[in-house]
Structures are given as C-alpha cells and as structure tokens.
Amino acid sequence: MSAGVGVDLENLWIRFGDFVAVRDANVNINGGDFFSFLGPSGCGKTTILRAVSGFLEPSDGRVLIGGNDMKGIGPNKRPTALIFQNLALFPLMKVWENITFSMEIKGASVRERRKRADELLDMIALPGQGDKLPSELSGGQRQRVAIARALCAEPDVLLLDEPLSALDLKLRQHMRTELREIQQRVGITFIYITHDQGEALTMSDSIAVMKAGVIDQIGNGKTIYNDPSTAFAASFVGENNVFRGKIKRIMGEEALIQTNRSGELVARISTANQGKMKEGDAAMMFIRPEAFALAPKGAKGTHFVTAKVNNEEFEGNVFNIFMEGDGGKELKVSIPNLGQSFEDHTGQNITLEYETKNAVIVPAGELAAE
Amino acid sequence: MPSFLKEFFKRNGTGMGSLMLGLVLFWTVGLIILPQLSMLDFSFRPNLPPPEIGGPKDVYTLENYKYLIYGPEGGSQDYNAVDLKVFFRTLVAAVCVTVFNLILCYPIAYYLAQTKGNHIRIFALMLIIPYWINEILRAFALRIIFGETGVLNNMLVGLGVFDTPFDFIRNDIALYAGLGYAYILLMIFPIYNVIESLDRNQIEAARDMGASWPMIHRRVVIPYAKPGISSGCTMVFMLSAGALAAPQILGGPSSLWFTQLIYQQFNDNSDWPQGAAYAVVLLVTCILLVLAVMRLFKVNMGDIGK
Ligand SMILES: Nc1ncnc2c1ncn2[C@@H]1O[C@H](COP(=O)(O)OP(=O)(O)OP(=O)(O)O)[C@@H](O)[C@H]1O
Ligand SMILES: [Mg+2]
Numbered sequence: 239m240s241a242g243v244g245v246d247l248e249n250l251w252i253r254f255g256d257f258v259a260v261r262d263a264n265v266n267i268n269g270g271d272f273f274s275f276l277g278p279s280g281c282g283k284t285t286i287l288r289a290v291s292g293f294l295e296p297s298d299g300r301v302l303i304g305g306n307d308m309k310g311i312g313p314n315k316r317p318t319a320l321i322f323q324n325l326a327l328f329p330l331m332k333v334w335e336n337i338t339f340s341m342e343i344k345g346a347s348v349r350e351r352r353k354r355a356d357e358l359l360d361m362i363a364l365p366g367q368g369d370k371l372p373s374e375l376s377g378g379q380r381q382r383v384a385i386a387r388a389l390c391a392e393p394d395v396l397l398l399d400e401p402l403s404a405l406d407l408k409l410r411q412h413m414r415t416e417l418r419e420i421q422q423r424v425g426i427t428f429i430y431i432t433h434d435q436g437e438a439l440t441m442s443d444s445i446a447v448m449k450a451g452v453i454d455q456i457g458n459g460k461t462i463y464n465d466p467s468t469a470f471a472a473s474f475v476g477e478n479n480v481f482r483g484k485i486k487r488i489m490g491e492e493a494l495i496q497t498n499r500s501g502e503l504v505a506r507i508s509t510a511n512q513g514k515m516k517e518g519d520a521a522m523m524f525i526r527p528e529a530f531a532l533a534p535k536g537a538k539g540t541h542f543v544t545a546k547v548n549n550e551e552f553e554g555n556v557f558n559i560f561m562e563g564d565g566g567k568e569l570k571v572s573i574p575n576l577g578q579s580f581e582d583h584t585g586q587n588i589t590l591e592y593e594t595k596n597a598v599i600v601p602a603g604e605l606a607a608e
Numbered sequence: 609m610p611s612f613l614k615e616f617f618k619r620n621g622t623g624m625g626s627l628m629l630g631l632v633l634f635w636t637v638g639l640i641i642l643p644q645l646s647m648l649d650f651s652f653r654p655n656l657p658p659p660e661i662g663g664p665k666d667v668y669t670l671e672n673y674k675y676l677i678y679g680p681e682g683g684s685q686d687y688n689a690v691d692l693k694v695f696f697r698t699l700v701a702a703v704c705v706t707v708f709n710l711i712l713c714y715p716i717a718y719y720l721a722q723t724k725g726n727h728i729r730i731f732a733l734m735l736i737i738p739y740w741i742n743e744i745l746r747a748f749a750l751r752i753i754f755g756e757t758g759v760l761n762n763m764l765v766g767l768g769v770f771d772t773p774f775d776f777i778r779n780d781i782a783l784y785a786g787l788g789y790a791y792i793l794l795m796i797f798p799i800y801n802v803i804e805s806l807d808r809n810q811i812e813a814a815r816d817m818g819a820s821w822p823m824i825h826r827r828v829v830i831p832y833a834k835p836g837i838s839s840g841c842t843m844v845f846m847l848s849a850g851a852l853a854a855p856q857i858l859g860g861p862s863s864l865w866f867t868q869l870i871y872q873q874f875n876d877n878s879d880w881p882q883g884a885a886y887a888v889v890l891l892v893t894c895i896l897l898v899l900a901v902m903r904l905f906k907v908n909m910g911d912i913g914k
Pocket of ligand 1: 278
C-alpha cells in the first residue's frame with residue numbers, strides 16, 4: 239500500500255508569539271497509510287493539521303507532501319482536503335452542491351456534478367439524498383457528506399480533525415469501521431486527529447502520541463499499547479497501573495525495580511529505552527489491569543504484588559478489583575469472567591501475579607491527566 | 609385573548625402588563641399610525657382656508673395626485689415635468705447611493721467581522737464617533753471640504769490636477785458623498801452582524817477545496833450575508849430617498865431632492881394636502897421598489913429583521 243502520497247514533517251516548529259504549539263516534530267507518514275495523531279485537548283493536533291493543509295506556515299522546519307516542500311504553497315493549491323472538527327458544510331447549499339463544490343470551482347457542468355454526486359452518495363450510503371439541505375440530515379449523515387465532499391476533490395491526502403467527536407458513542411463506533419473501509423477503498427493517505435485512544439487504536443496503521451506540542455512516540459497500535467516509550471504514552475493510551483521506583487539492577491532487557499510500595503519487582507525495559515537506563519534512575523513500571531491474575535495468598539517474589547482491596551465491581555465481561563495503589567491512585571485489576579466463582583475481597587489483602595513480559599519500565603515522567 | 613397575550617400578562621402581572629401594552633400601543637397607534645393616516649386623509653382633500661374646512665367644498669379628490677403628474681390645471685405643459693424629473697432623479701440617486709454604499713461597506717464589514725484583535729474595536733469606535741456630531745454639522749463640514757475654496761479644491765489645484773477649482777457641489781458629488789457617509793453605519797452593522805456569525809471554517813473549507821477569494825465571497829459569504837445586506841440596503845435606500853438636511857446643504861442650487869419639494873409644499877406654500885400627497889407617493893413608491901428588489905433577490909421579509 240505504498241502507492242499513495244506520503245507526508246513528512248521535518249523539524250517542524252510552530253509558535254504563536256512566545257507560545258510553542260508544536261516543538262520539533264519529526265514524522266514520516268507513508269503513502270496510503272491511515273495515520274493518527276493522538277493526544278489530549280490543546281496539545282497541538284489541530285495546529286499540525288493546519289500546517290499540513292497550508293493554513294499555517296511553519297515557524298521552523300518543513301512540511302513535505304509527496305516529497306515536495308510545501309513552503310509558500312497555499313491551502314487551495316495543496317493536494318490535501320481537510321475535514322473540519324465541526325464539518326463546516328455550507329448550510330445554504332444542497333447536499334449535492336456541497337459534495338461537488340470542488341468541481342464547481344473548476345467549472346464543471348451541473349450534469350457532471352450531479353453524476354459525480356450520485357456516485358459519491360452511493361458510496362457513503364445516502365443514495366437519493368442529494369437534494370436535501372445539510373440541516374435536514376442527521377449527525378452521522380452530515381459526517382458522511384463531509385467525507386464525500388472532501389473525497390470529491392480527489393485529494394492525495396485526506397486530513398480529518400476529530401470528525402467523530404460530535405457523534406454519540408454507537409454512531410462513533412460504527413463510523414470508525416466505515417472510515418477505515420472508505421480509506422482502504424480509495425487507497426489515499428488519511429491523517430486522522432483524535433483524543434480518543436480507542437479510535438486511534440482501531441483505525442490506524444500508525445499512531446503518533448502527542449503531549450503539549452511534543453511527539454512522544456510513533457508506532458503502530460500494538461507497539462504504542464504494549465511497548466510505550468514514555469510514562470505519558472503508557473498512561474494516556476488505555477488504562478494502566480503505575481508503580482514508581484528506582485532501577486536497582488539491569489538484567490539484559492529486563493530490570494529489577496525497587497518500587498515505593500510493592501517491594502522489588504522485575505519488568506521489561508521498553509524497547510525505546512533499552513540501553514538508556516542505568517541503576518539508580520528514577521523509573522516507572524506499568525502493568526495493564528488485564529495483565530494481572532489472582533495468586534495464592536501471601537506468595538512472595540519479584541512478580542507478585544500484594545495490596546488491600548478498596549472495592550470490587552462486576553462489569554459483565556470482567557470483574558474489576560480496585561486496590562490501594564501508588565501515589566494516591568487506585569490499582570485496577572480486571573479478571574475475565576469465565577463463569578468461575580468469585581468471592582468478595584473488599585477490605586482484605588490479596589496477592590496478584592503478572593508475567594514479566596507484560597510489565598514495562600520507562601523513565602519516570604509526567605503522567606496523563608485523568 | 610390569544611395565548612401569547614395571556615402568557616405576556618402572566619409573566620408581567622396585570623398592572624405592569626397593561627401599562628407596557630398601553631405604552632406600546634400608544635407608540636405605534638398614537639404616534640405612528642394615526643398621524644400617518646391623517647396625512648393620508650389630507651392628501652385626498654383640497655387645500656382650503658380654515659373657515660371652509662368641513663364645508664361643502666371639503667370633499668375627497670385626487671387633484672393633489674394629479675398635480676404631480678399633470679401640473680397645474682391649464683398649465684403650459686402636458687406633464688409636470690419639473691416635479692416628475694425631481695421625483696425620478698431622487699429615486700435613481702437613492703439607488704446609486706445605496707449601491708455605492710454597499711460596495712464600500714461590504715469589505716469593511718467583512719474585515720471587521722472576520723478579523724480578531726483589539727484594533728478592531730478601535731476601528732469600530734472610529735466609525736461610530738463621527739455620529740456623535742449632529743447631521744447638520746457633518747453636512748457643513750463636508751461643504752468645507754468640497755466647497756469651491758474648500759480643502760479638496762485647494763489641494764487638487766495646488767497639486768496641479770485641476771487648473772481651476774472643480775465645482776463638487778454643482779456636480780452633486782458632495783451630495784452623494786454626504787448621503788453615502790451619513791448612512792455608512794446603517795449599512796456596515798447589519799452586514800457585520802451576519803458575517804460575524806459565519807463560521808470561519810466554512811471560508812477555510814472553501815479555500816481548502818481550491819476556491820479563489822471572489823468565488824468564496826460569491827458562493828459562501830454573500831449568500832450567508834444576504835439578510836444583513838438586504839436590511840442594510842433597505843435602510844440606506846429609504847433614508848437617502850427621504851433625506852432632507854444633506855440635499856438642502858450639499859445639493860447644487862439647480863438640483864432639488866424630492867423631499868425638498870415636499871418641504872416647500874408644507875412650509876413655503878402652506879399646501880399641506882399637496883405636500884401630504886407627494887410624501888405618500890414617495891413612501892409608497894419606495895416600499896414597492898424595496899419589495900420588488902427583495903423578490904428579485906429572493907429575500908424574505910423575516911430575514912430583514914435578523
Ligand atoms: N491562532 C492561535 N494563536 C495562539 N495560540 C493558539 C492559536 N491556535 C492554537 N493555539 C494554541 O495552541 C495550542 C494547541 O492548539 P490546537 O488547536 O492545535 O489543540 P488541539 O490539540 O487541536 O486541541 P483539541 O483537541 O481541543 O482540538 C493550544 O494551547 C492553543 O491555545
Ligand atoms: Mg483541535
């Protein structure tokens with residue numbers, strides 16, 4: 239799938255006065271990929287997208303599309319199409335006029351435009367709705383019209399700025415699949431922006447995790463989830479339990495960490511930090527709720543954790559156990575519900591075990607806000 | 609009692625509600641509708657000395673309207689060429705002032721509405737402050753600028769653009785400038801108001817798809833701003849056609865505005881019925897013209913209030 243047009247950001251800086259919105263971003267997006275920028279609100283995602291689409295000039299560094307430097311090329315001249323956070327459909331134009339606006343600009347006849355609109359309406363599963371106004375459509379339908387309008391311009395790169403954020407959960411999940419399908423059908427590069435890690439994980443070939451203008455990690459969904467390179471990436475993507483401490487001994491790819499609350503534990507050093515951590519370094523160990531299993535009471539060793547249970551809840555597919563954790567944060571454990579009997583441990587100390595490969599060590603750093 | 613009235617009384621109480629309703633009715637009926645109706649009544653009566661009012665000669669007649677078209681009975685001409693010419697010139701000039709104002713104000717309104725920052729507030733203030741000065745003073749100030757020995761002529765002659773001073777007043781340039789200037793705010797603010805509520809992303813979306821700026825204005829901004837444009841144009845047109853001070857002060861000696869004729873009838877000739885008839889003709893024509901143009905551009909009455 240490398241036929242499409244790629245996008246590269248080289249040492250990209252964007253400043254607004256003294257404020258640095260994007261700091262030294264380096265990203266290579268392969269042609270035909272579904273690439274996501276994932277980060278909390280205000281971290282500079284929209285800013286990056288605006289730099290790619292040409293509404294913002296980089297303060298420093300370069301934006302390349304298909305290998306060509308885009309400096310000085312306006313948004314109307316770039317092979318990109320942007321889908322706005324609020325869609326920005328033209329309220330006074332009918333759906334078909336909206337969709338084929340890019341053809342109107344090029345002077346296409348009404349017949350050509352109608353024909354193309356019908357094709358695209360079929361593709362987005364809204365056949366025969368071309369004569370409605372955008373206000374007469376539902377949220378999800380408007381969403382699809384915005385996609386069709388962007389695709390009609392036949393861009394090499396489609397830029398999507400949290401296009402699903404205004405939809406309710408069900409529709410959002412449905413649209414995820416649909417977007418991914420559309421992307422695979424048209425085969426062009428999608429750059430997708432979201433603060434929803436579920437969206438990023440399910441749709442993307444590659445994800446860049448952003449924090450306050452800085453790109454923390456780039457990788458595919460599995461890498462980001464299983465092998466985070468920073469404390470922020472580990473805590474932002476999916477639920478995670480943190481254990482703070484100091485590296486006591488490096489043992490090849492693994493390390494023994496002296497944790498503040500749970501004694502000495504062994505875990506894998508994340509790939510990006512292999513060889514970079516040394517004994518005595520402040521470190522954080524992360525274990526996912528689903529990576530724990532109940533162990534015999536009082537079992538001791540470097541892959542056992544004992545703590546007091548605050549409360550428990552039954553979620554259907556899992557039992558959640560909330561225990562006293564590190565730094566005032568609760569330790570969450572999810573045990574799959576396989577029909578086993580499950581006693582209530584509230585108030586008791588219980589022991590958990592994990593496999594070393596499922597626990598990952600990164601340098602101590604800022605955690606994502608809840 | 610209709611439900612909205614019931615609701616109104618429930619919200620404001622019977623006493624307060626009646627008072628408010630009474631005041632509003634007094635304002636619309638007592639101060640606007642009744643005087644206008646009496647003007648209408650005047651316009652259909654002959655001009656009689658006070659003792660004969662209510663007498664046998666005081667009957668409804670169309671003679672005041674006929675006068676505008678045919679002139680005095682037994683006059684030398686078939687038509688009242690002088691007054692009719694003034695009438696149509698006034699309408700054409702008011703249309704020109706409106707169009708000129710629109711062309712001038714749309715870019716200003718767009719700029720004000722779509723730019724952020726403190727300088728915009730200063731800009732708006734600079735537009736508003738001149739309106740603290742009363743209309744007459746403003747008109748005379750323009751006379752100082754445009755007069756034969758005025759600032760502009762001194763400058764142009766000094767620069768060698770003209771050999772002799774150009775008579776801006778006789779050529780009505782001062783009048784058009786004065787009228788245009790008088791109603792600038794009435795054009796800018798309605799347009800500004802609508803454009804301000806236009807989502808900037810729509811402009812960017814159009815731009816992103818490759819639209820040029822003229823195209824963006826033609827297809828995205830202007831259609832959206834249409835209610836503001838029409839209410840601005842309506843106000844400027846109505847007020848220019850009905851202006852009196854500016855034509856009086858800035859108009860050339862040979863070019864009368866129709867309102868000046870009306871004024872003469874009321875004041876100099878003491879012919880109220882004739883003046884009322886002229887005023888009614890002007891009002892009705894203006895309203896019909898506005899309605900026709902609205903129809904042409906597919907604007908609804910409801911949009912105007914936006
Ligand atoms: N034109 C601007 N002038 C000054 N600061 C700006 C401007 N645009 C954005 N910023 C700042 O840059 C930072 C990043 O903004 P951006 O819109 O890229 O965030 P985002 O990641 O898209 O957030 P969200 O998820 O809420 O949309 C914010 O702190 C914002 O205040
Ligand atoms: Mg954003």
